[in-house]
Amino acid sequence: MEHAKKEPVTLINIFEVPVGAEHNFVEWWNKSSEVLMKEPGFIDAKLHRSLKAGSPFQFINIAHWETAEALDLARAKHSDVLRSLSKGKGHPALYEVVSRYA
């Protein structure tokens, strides 16, 4: 599979957040997004919360960036904010859309 270098990428970050730490997590996510959105290449970000409390993946961030390089630069620049999440763990990975129906 080949990827055009300048194609937008989808970042999907699946978070495990302990019960009781949800409020702090959302505050951390908002604080992080406020700095990241000002960086070149940011397109959008949406934080999804599970409708069922206690499900394994309580929060999922779905964000779009113009390039993987722009995302890497922004994350490196703001690593202090990103590392300040005290309770919870993210599993970030880059994705492309391979099929769609609408």
Place this chain on the structure above:
Amino acid sequence: MEHAKKEPVTLINIFEVPVGAEHNFVEWWNKSSEVLMKEPGFIDAKLHRSLKAGSPFQFINIAHWETAEALDLARAKHSDVLRSLSKGKGHPALYEVVSRYA
């Protein structure tokens, strides 16, 4: 937290797919989506594939339905197609957007 009964819901289905079974998985997903999209309440569905082979969550489906009830009815009606995935396992859950930046 309260949810308006008729608010659209986001289905996020995280799939573990064994290496080598990716092609069959995408065929299964397309076949399933072709029947589900004809059911009442379907809005859209996008299959995301990880840019890195062998990452834990190779495929993630992000779909929108008008209501959780419509999704449940469609999944029950087409359970034969949905169960026909031979290699791979989904972790579906319903989500709402709690924060967004753009």
